[in-house]
Amino acid sequence: MKLYQGIGPNSYRVRIFMAEKGITLPMVDIDFFKGEHRAPDFLKLNSLGQIPVLALDDGTIITESVAICRYLEETHPEPPLFGTDAVSRAKVEMWNRRAELVIFTTIGNVALHTEDFFKDRLAQFPAFAETERKAAPTKWAWLDRELADGRPFLAGEHFSIADITAGVCGWLGEAFGMEIPDSLENVKRWNERVRSRPSWNA
Ligand SMILES: N[C@@H](CCC(=O)N[C@@H](CS)C(=O)NCC(=O)O)C(=O)O
Numbered sequence: 167m168k169l170y171q172g173i174g175p176n177s178y179r180v181r182i183f184m185a186e187k188g189i190t191l192p193m194v195d196i197d198f199f200k201g202e203h204r205a206p207d208f209l210k211l212n213s214l215g216q217i218p219v220l221a222l223d224d225g226t227i228i229t230e231s232v233a234i235c236r237y238l239e240e241t242h243p244e245p246p247l248f249g250t251d252a253v254s255r256a257k258v259e260m261w262n263r264r265a266e267l268v269i270f271t272t273i274g275n276v277a278l279h280t281e282d283f284f285k286d287r288l289a290q291f292p293a294f295a296e297t298e299r300k301a302a303p304t305k306w307a308w309l310d311r312e313l314a315d316g317r318p319f320l321a322g323e324h325f326s327i328a329d330i331t332a333g334v335c336g337w338l339g340e341a342f343g344m345e346i347p348d349s350l351e352n353v354k355r356w357n358e359r360v361r362s363r364p365s366w367n368a
Contacts, residue, residue, distance in 0.1 A: 169234075170211065170219040172196040172203075175270070175334040176231040177218045178368070182330045183235045185365035187242045198283065232262065235327055247327050254322065261320040261328035269305045269335040272298050276342050302344040306353050313352035318359060325363070333360040 169184075169191045171177035184191065196202045196217050203215045212219045212229045220228040220237065228234050239248050249255035278284050279295035309332070313320075320328040336346055336357050346353050360366065 168221045170194045179231045180218045181368035182365045185368035257321040258326045265332040273339045310350040310353045
């Protein structure tokens with residue numbers, strides 16, 4: 167089994183997930199700056215030209231960070247990061263989706279619509295990027311109100327993939343000048359909790 171990965175929040179999500187579970191895998195570094203994600207051999211693995219990609223020993227290819235994490239959850243169940251029963255699994259799914267759709271998308275749009283790197287991938291609208299940049303603090307403010315009930319992690323009492331997804335959004339936001347506002351104490355506390363885990367350095 168091999169993980170094709172490199173720079174970026176999605177590879178980072180999978181590496182944090184693996185570190186939480188103590189999984190080590192052979193890794194193949196894909197260098198965007200050398201265009202390795204567009205090389206014909208890589209496009210055979212992922213026709214979208216994106217990382218991460220998990221290649222199983224039998225030739226099965228799994229793309230999409232969350233799908234890769236789900237596979238690793240099945241093969242390495244401890245500690246559980248996708249919930250343990252009907253309610254907790256639904257909550258983790260709910261919060262992972264919310265983190266992706268509400269926060270990741272907003273911050274990601276700033277990168278997609280401003281970085282030269284993406285100019286061949288989509289039509290860029292810098293004005294849209296600016297509206298998303300202004301929206302980012304409002305998305306964190308929404309999360310802050312949600313966390314005001316004092317729960318330690320997004321889906322409740324236990325750390326989960328939802329915290330990994332939202333955690334990398336904080337990291338990505340910083341890289342693009344969109345820090346979590348200091349006034350959002352609940353989110354700040356949660357963010358510190360996530361970053362103080364050994365897996366954060368993965
Ligand atoms: N939905 C995919 C997104 C993968 C993705 O966008 N990966 C980025 C790096 S974080 C990438 O490979 N970008 C290169 C490109 O889009 O050209 C996932 O969750 O894995």
